[in-house]
Amino acid sequence: VSDPLLTLTTDFGDASPYVAAMKGVILGVNPSVRLLDLTHQIPPQNIRYADYFLASALPCFPSETLHVVVVDPGVGSERAILYAEVADQRVLAPDNGCLSSLFVRIGPPSAVRHVREPRFWRSSVSATFHGRDIFAPVAGHLSQGTDPAILGPVVTEWVTLESPAPRSVKVGIAGQVLFVDSFGNLISNIPAEMVHKRPIRLRVGGRSLSRFRWVNSYAEAKPGQLVALISSDGRLEVAVVQGSAARRLHARVGTPLVVGFGK
Amino acid sequence: VSDPLLTLTTDFGDASPYVAAMKGVILGVNPSVRLLDLTHQIPPQNIRYADYFLASALPCFPSETLHVVVVDPGVGSERAILYAEVADQRVLAPDNGCLSSLFVRIGPPSAVRHVREPRFWRSSVSATFHGRDIFAPVAGHLSQGTDPAILGPVVTEWVTLESPAPRSVKVGIAGQVLFVDSFGNLISNIPAEMVHKRPIRLRVGGRSLSRFRWVNSYAEAKPGQLVALISSDGRLEVAVVQGSAARRLHARVGTPLVVGFGK
Amino acid sequence: VSDPLLTLTTDFGDASPYVAAMKGVILGVNPSVRLLDLTHQIPPQNIRYADYFLASALPCFPSETLHVVVVDPGVGSERAILYAEVADQRVLAPDNGCLSSLFVRIGPPSAVRHVREPRFWRSSVSATFHGRDIFAPVAGHLSQGTDPAILGPVVTEWVTLESPAPRSVKVGIAGQVLFVDSFGNLISNIPAEMVHKRPIRLRVGGRSLSRFRWVNSYAEAKPGQLVALISSDGRLEVAVVQGSAARRLHARVGTPLVVGFGK
Numbered sequence: 001v002s003d004p005l006l007t008l009t010t011d012f013g014d015a016s017p018y019v020a021a022m023k024g025v026i027l028g029v030n031p032s033v034r035l036l037d038l039t040h041q042i043p044p045q046n047i048r049y050a051d052y053f054l055a056s057a058l059p060c061f062p063s064e065t066l067h068v069v070v071v072d073p074g075v076g077s078e079r080a081i082l083y084a085e086v087a088d089q090r091v092l093a094p095d096n097g098c099l100s101s102l103f104v105r106i107g108p109p110s111a112v113r114h115v116r117e118p119r120f121w122r123s124s125v126s127a128t129f130h131g132r133d134i135f136a137p138v139a140g141h142l143s144q145g146t147d148p149a150i151l152g153p154v155v156t157e158w159v160t161l162e163s164p165a166p167r168s169v170k171v172g173i174a175g176q177v178l179f180v181d182s183f184g185n186l187i188s189n190i191p192a193e194m195v196h197k198r199p200i201r202l203r204v205g206g207r208s209l210s211r212f213r214w215v216n217s218y219a220e221a222k223p224g225q226l227v228a229l230i231s232s233d234g235r236l237e238v239a240v241v242q243g244s245a246a247r248r249l250h251a252r253v254g255t256p257l258v259v260g261f262g263k
Numbered sequence: 264v265s266d267p268l269l270t271l272t273t274d275f276g277d278a279s280p281y282v283a284a285m286k287g288v289i290l291g292v293n294p295s296v297r298l299l300d301l302t303h304q305i306p307p308q309n310i311r312y313a314d315y316f317l318a319s320a321l322p323c324f325p326s327e328t329l330h331v332v333v334v335d336p337g338v339g340s341e342r343a344i345l346y347a348e349v350a351d352q353r354v355l356a357p358d359n360g361c362l363s364s365l366f367v368r369i370g371p372p373s374a375v376r377h378v379r380e381p382r383f384w385r386s387s388v389s390a391t392f393h394g395r396d397i398f399a400p401v402a403g404h405l406s407q408g409t410d411p412a413i414l415g416p417v418v419t420e421w422v423t424l425e426s427p428a429p430r431s432v433k434v435g436i437a438g439q440v441l442f443v444d445s446f447g448n449l450i451s452n453i454p455a456e457m458v459h460k461r462p463i464r465l466r467v468g469g470r471s472l473s474r475f476r477w478v479n480s481y482a483e484a485k486p487g488q489l490v491a492l493i494s495s496d497g498r499l500e501v502a503v504v505q506g507s508a509a510r511r512l513h514a515r516v517g518t519p520l521v522v523g524f525g526k
Numbered sequence: 527v528s529d530p531l532l533t534l535t536t537d538f539g540d541a542s543p544y545v546a547a548m549k550g551v552i553l554g555v556n557p558s559v560r561l562l563d564l565t566h567q568i569p570p571q572n573i574r575y576a577d578y579f580l581a582s583a584l585p586c587f588p589s590e591t592l593h594v595v596v597v598d599p600g601v602g603s604e605r606a607i608l609y610a611e612v613a614d615q616r617v618l619a620p621d622n623g624c625l626s627s628l629f630v631r632i633g634p635p636s637a638v639r640h641v642r643e644p645r646f647w648r649s650s651v652s653a654t655f656h657g658r659d660i661f662a663p664v665a666g667h668l669s670q671g672t673d674p675a676i677l678g679p680v681v682t683e684w685v686t687l688e689s690p691a692p693r694s695v696k697v698g699i700a701g702q703v704l705f706v707d708s709f710g711n712l713i714s715n716i717p718a719e720m721v722h723k724r725p726i727r728l729r730v731g732g733r734s735l736s737r738f739r740w741v742n743s744y745a746e747a748k749p750g751q752l753v754a755l756i757s758s759d760g761r762l763e764v765a766v767v768q769g770s771a772a773r774r775l776h777a778r779v780g781t782p783l784v785v786g787f788g789k
Contacts, residue, residue, distance in 0.1 A: 002529070002558040003265070007546075013445025014277070014540070015304035017319035020270075023299060024323025031325050032265040035299065036549060036561065041541035044446050045505050056543035060550025060658065062557050073505055076480020127480035129495030132323065182539025183570050217602020217653035232655030242571050242599055266528070276708025277540070278567035280582035283533075286562060287586025294588050295528040298562065307709050308768050336768055339743020390743035392758030395586070 003032045004143040007061070009054065010070040010131065011042035018129065022070070022136040025122065029140025038067075045073035047098050048253070051161055052179045054091075055101035056233055063088030068139045070131040071098055081115040081134060082158055083148050090148075092139055094130075097161035104163075116152035164254075166190045172199065172260040177251055178235070184244025188257050190236040199228055201260035204238060204249045218242070228259075266295045267406040270324070272317065273333045273394065274305035281392065285333070285399040288385065292403025301330075308336035310361045311516070314424055315442045317354075318364035319496055326351030331402045333394040334361055344378040344397060345421055346411050353411075355402055357393075360424035367426075379415035427517075429453045435462065435523040440514055441498070447507025451520050453499040462491055464523030467501060467512045481505070491522075529558045530669040533587070535580065536596040536657065537568035544655065548596070548662040551648065555666025564593075571599035573624050574779070577687055578705045580617075581627035582759055589614030594665045596657040597624055607641040607660060608684055609674050616674075618665055620656075623687035630689075642678035690780075692716045698725065698786040703777055704761070710770025714783050716762040725754055727786035730764060730775045744768070754785075 006026065012018040019040050026033060038057055042050045050071040058067055072079075072094040080095040087106040092115070093099055103109055115134070118125075120141045125133040142148065166175035166189050175190040186204070202209040212226040221227045223242040231237035236259060239245050246252060269289065275281040282303050289296060301320055305313045313334040321330055335342075335357040343358040350369040355378070356362055366372055378397070381388075383404045388396040405411065429438035429452050438453040449467070465472040475489040484490045486505040494500035499522060502508050509515060532552065538544040545566050552559060564583055568576045576597040584593055598605075598620040606621040613632040618641070619625055629635055641660070644651075646667045651659040668674065692701035692715050701716040712730070728735040738752040747753045749768040757763035762785060765771050772778060 005553065005557070009546075011445075013304075014302055015306075016444040017302075017316045018444070020272075020301040020316070020320035021323045023301070024320060024325070024328075027268065027328070028323065028325045031268070037300070037563070038546040038549070039540055039543075041539075043541075053543045053546070057546035057550060060547045060554065062550070062554045065550075065553075074482050077482030079482070126493075126495040128492065128500075132495065181542040181544070182537075219600050219603030219605070229654065230652075232652040232658065237654075274708075276567075277565055278569075279707040280565075280579045281707070283535075283564040283579075283583035284586045286564070287583060287588070287591075290531065290591075291586065291588045294531070300563070337745050340745030342745070389756075389758040391755065391763075395758065 003034045004030070004064070004066065005036060005062070006033050006066045006068060006139060006143050007036045007038045008040070008068050009038040009042065009050065010040045011044050011046065011050070012040050012070070012131070014040050018131060021132045025132055025136035026140045029137050030144045033140065033143045042071050045071065047071060047073070047096050048161065050098040051101045054098060055105050058089055058091070058102055059087070059106050061089060064090065066090045066092065066139060066143055068135055069093035069098060070135055072096070072130065075130050076127040081130070082112060083115055083151055084109040084112045086110070090142070092135055092142065095158050097159040100161040101163065111148065112155055112158060113148060114152040114155050117150055120146070120151070164189055166194060169258065171201065171262070172258065174256065174258045175236070176257055177253055177255045180246045180252055183239070184246040185231070185237055185239040186245050186249070186251050186257070187231050187233070188236045188238070190257070190259065192230045192234045192236070195230070195236050195259065197261055199259040199261055202228060202238065203258040204251050205255045207249065266297045267327070267329065268299060268325070269296050269329045269331060269402060269406050270299045270301045271303070271331050272301040272305065272313065273303045274307050274309065274313070275303050275333070275394070277303050281394060284395045288395055288399035289403045292400050293407045296403065296406045305334050308334065310334060310336070310359050311424065313361040314364045317361060318368050321352055321354070321365055322350070322369050324352060327353065329353045329355065329402060329406055331398055332356035332361060333398055335359070335393065338393050339390040344393070345375060346378055346405070346414055347372040347375045349373070353405070355398060355405065358421050360422040363424040364426065374411065375418055375421060376411060377415040377418050380413055383409070383414070427452055429457060432521065434464065434525070435521065437519065437521045438499070439520055440516055440518045443509045443515055446502070447509035448494070448500055448502040449508050449512070449514050449520070450494050450496070451499045451501070453520070453522065455493045455497045455499070458493070458499050458522065460524055462522040462524055465491060465501065466519070466521040467514050468518045470512065529560045530556070530590070530592065531562060531588070532559050532592045532594060532665060532669050533562045533564045534566070534594055535564040535568065535576065536566045537570050537572065537576070538566050538596070538657070540566050544657060547658045551658055551662035552666045555663050556670045559666065559669045568597050571597065573597060573599070573622050574687065576624040577627045580624060581631045584615055584617070584628055585613070585632050587615060590616065592616045592618065592665060592669055594661055595619035595624060596661055598622070598656065601656050602653040607656070608638060609641050609668070609677055610635040610638045612636070616668070618661055618668065621684050623685040626687040627689065637674060638681055638684060639674060640678040640681050643676055646672070646677070690715055692720060695784065697727065697788070698784065700782065700784045701762070702783055703779055703781045706772045706778055709765070710772040711757070711763055711765040712771050712775070712777055712783070713757050713759070714762045714764070716783070716785065718756045718760045718762070721756070721762050721785065723787055725785040725787055728754060728764065729782070729784040730777050731781045733775065
């Protein structure tokens with residue numbers, strides 16, 4: 001049997017000592033845990049970005065993996081900390097909605113609890129760094145087999161983010177950019193199922209795109225060409241082959257995107 | 264018993280092959296070591312930044328962890344390489360002052376040695392990459408249980424950075440910004456103990472801040488509001504809730520910061 | 527015996543969920559594999575950068591390490607996926623030339639195969655994310671001991687990048703910048719063997735450098751000084767001590783560099 005696996009997702013950046021401090025505390029509790037960085041580049045306090053990231057990445061992991069998420073603008077407030085089990089995965093995260101899309105995608109969660117029992121916390125808890133003082137030691141104990149039931153009471157309500165839903169409009173479907181990846185590809189909130197035939201028209205941010213190609217993969221078009229396709233997570237995507245659609249179209253998360261099918 | 268734990272802290276950045284080369288060399292010596300990245304984003308040659316980072320992060324780690332630090336503007340010169348034990352941790356670093364605050368915080372170190380014995384080095388040592396050619400193989404051997412006494416002689420002197428000390432002034436305390444984290448929060452060199460009551464006035468970089476709130480955590484104020492608080496490492500901190508105080512106040516490491524208590 | 531070691535090199539960046547998804551899939555196949563990030567900061571689709579990176583970093587690793595490389599502008603096209611063994615290392619990469627310099631440096635490879643057998647792939651393969659759907663599960667199986675012979679047929683041809691070769695010119699040697707590291711140091715394609723005596727003149731990007739020093743290591747010159755030296759991978763390098771030669775000289779990969787020896 002392998003040592004337990006614990007992943008880390010934060011908005012701390014890679015240059016500050018905060019991630020390192022969390023790793024130290026976790027290993028101090030459970031020296032045999034296997035730590036895995038998912039990202040520390042969630043934009044600061046961007047719960048919506050974290051929500052997309054987690055729903056994309058976590059379903060790929062083997063069962064029993066423990067995922068620790070610290071994107072926590074409400075640190076020090078009355079916001080709760082959640083422990084949840086969902087499709088054989090285990091998650092520890094602030095109750096701020098960052099698990100909403102994950103729960104839709106592989107949920108619903110079971111055994112959701114508020115983490116309240118201070119016996120597993122660091123002896124002195126700061127008001128601004130619960131990642132080090134609460135999440136890390138609790139995660140260390142969970143990875144060692146501590147029964148989640150000791151952490152706090154089962155709850156049946158938690159914060160849920162409203163996802164911007166695509167809607168049918170006269171010319172086709174109106175949605176928006178949900179995510180911009182590091183290549184500048186625009187991932188929309190329009191699921192593949194709604195793209196029942198090849199789009200003829202595309203508007204991004206109020207600007208009509210005169211030339212684009214519908215492709216199955218980037219390699220079908222030439223470098224620099226604007227393309228529309230189905231993304232690897234099953235959504236309408238707009239991309240520039242070997243370039244950045246975000247830069248070309250001045251688009252970012254939230255930019256409206258309309259696809260038209262008829263002529 | 265778990266495999267030995269070895270952490271890496273460098274200023275190599277994440278895009279160059281230097282970190283990967285070090286990992287390869289360490290694993291070539293000790294294939295069972297567990298490598299853990301702390302950061303490779305120390306700003307180039309910034310010993311003071313490394314000093315702050317290490318003093319914040321290393322005390323959280325379990326005993327016997329071996330920390331390898333390569334922030335080394337003096338590579339190829341006569342600067343020594345130090346091996347030190349401090350509060351049950353083990354550190355391998357250039358002798359350039361980057362361990363100063365760590366030694367103050369959890370020290371003093373014991374068994375400090377100059378690493379001079381070439382038998383553990385790579386067969387060919389470049390003049391510009393001791394990280395790969397000396398630090399990595401020596402660390403690999405140390406992680407395997409090599410007796411540090413073989414590495415070189417005990418020394419009783421090493422380079423120490425002068426920390427800028429806060430001082431009492433007529434209106435209160437004058438200090439400076441010690442660290443700016445990825446959120447843009449300004450961590451000062453003024454310890455919580457010196458902030459005996461709530462500050463009434465704040466000057467940052469010669470500019471008097473007319474409106475700020477004293478809070479225990481960010482969540483007590485509204486997004487965009489300027490706040491002062493005690494940081495998670497016990498110092499006076501100036502922040503903008505869900506924003507960047509560094510950007511708002513044009514502040515960076517070294518920017519003067521004065522707090523006033525009376526009216 | 528330690529658990530098998532598997533390294534990851536991609537151009538996905540550290541903020542997108544793509545790397546995390548790959549890690550999840552690999553661990554889903556082989557929960558005991560040890561994952562090691564080399565970099566995810568290869569510039570998007572930059573095969574030449576990947577080629578330099580891999581040739582610098584991979585030779586340092588212990589034998590039997592499995593290296594997975596996903597810098598794959600041709601994803602979804604007819605480009606093949608290669609499995610290769612070279613000097614006791616194992617590599618899985620798109621057949622786009624990114625292994626060319628590695629093969630020159632420690633090759634030639636043996637047992638090169640096209641990865642074609644879909645039985646090890648994810649059940650549904652997207653057209654744009656073979657990293658998650660093909661590379662990751664195949665790597666997971668390889669790390670578990672799956673015989674590479676099952677993956678697909680041995681091939682004897684693969685894509686090779688033409689490396690820009692330095693050439694002798696009247697005044698000395700004409701080459702170019704091959705790599706710019708995170709310090710802004712310019713690594714040229716001119717091998718140390720061609721620099722038979724100290725260069726007297728340097729032209730970078732058509733601009734003659736009036737003042738530079740020939741040194742063995744940065745520490746021999748003063749901060750801010752322009753220097754020429756032999757890099758840690760045995761090439762002519764131009765640097766600014768504790769500064770950035772790339773910024774000072776407006777140089778980047780491909781910028782011409784001429785060294786002159788006579789007067």
